[in-house]
Amino acid sequence: MSDVRGIRGLFVGVRYLGRGVWWVARRPRQWVFGMVPALIVLVFYAAALVWLAGRADELAVWVTPFADSWEEQWRTVARVIAGVAILVAGGLVAVLTFTAATLLVGEPFYERISERVEESCGGAPEEPDVPWTVKIGRAVRDSLILGAVAVAFAVTFFALGFVPVLGQFVVPVVAAVVSGWFLAGELTSVALERRGLVRRERFALMRRERPVVVGFGAATFVTFLIPLGAVLVMPGAVAGGTLLARERLAPGEPEEPGEPAEDRPVTKGDVSAQGEH
Template structure:
């Protein structure tokens, strides 16, 4: 697992080298991320400016409580909402970016795979098909993330564990889901389904985590995603190419 994790980090670094070796790849990869950044920043502004109303609506059950306890409940719920959205933001950012920029990232993926030997009889995804496939996988992954987020949120109130183990688990889970997103295009070009993708990636979880966890953490840095996502896509393409070509020894 540790060796695979280190190899996964190496794939991300290789992704940076592959993308930054061509100014065109940098520009092509950054454009969809810029559009998504504007959309998500708008969403964050709307959320934060209306967080009091959201918290008040979600704490309707506390209307009969005293003013102090109702205020405490609203603050707690407001913080929880912001934390939950923050936890999902990287996954959503990647998913939306891939849906918007399908042709852009397909171009990067094709170029990377051409350098690796190409993909015989590769399917052309196209924007619309890429959007539909991306939307379907995004809904499934976000639902999975929320399903994990609920028990993790509850565990967050456990002393010590909630402040140490839970954040690490949350990063690993969301990172792994991000890794599934990053490999979508190369798998789809080979006609592989979402279910097949999950099954194959599950055979090398350490490798996926090594690629995706640093990507997830870097994307929490403002504007870093503009260059991190294209590099991670390139790294995900290399990972997919190796796994799908049976080169697991060197993956």
């Protein structure tokens, strides 16, 4: 039964991303508004990844000195795998830190989108009286912590990428799950920080809804791998993260009567209420 609930929770999480994208799709101005900071950050990340790709061969030779004495065919195979692993690790770090960097750069943009999502669902809670310097300090600190975690996982997955079968089939799945977890943590942070919750408290709440959180985050991770997907989906991901935080994670907020949040379809009343915003 628990396995079934876990699988069901994964699909519920995926639906939160779909609901967020649908929310911004009905509000083109909000969508364009939310793409601006993502596009700015993307330019810098794209330049970094192009630089990495141009030096992948050199880096592959540098990380495989043990293959210098091998036969040429095996040395080539080892360095091709190393080059691919370097690019995958770089992409993983980029995807993991892209959300944090974009939220940091575009905080006013995404804060406004998140507020509008909550208003369309009945109202946003009043923000705690925290000085802006403290808020920025927390955001920078959380981004640095996430960056350090991303690098640690990227190095681990890079090393595991050399293991036959495991590196080609299991590692990508695990990478998507792990990356999705941290992406969800970033995307729900806007709504949860509005409720006065710090990073440790936010992740404690996420663990209670682990399948749903992983489903939402992994779906977001996959869309971010599509060219320009991170820019196009970012506003919807913030909206979906707000819905997830509001309905599944935020403590003390009563559910609407009737069906559970993940099973309740969008009604005409909901659409009308959303259209007012």
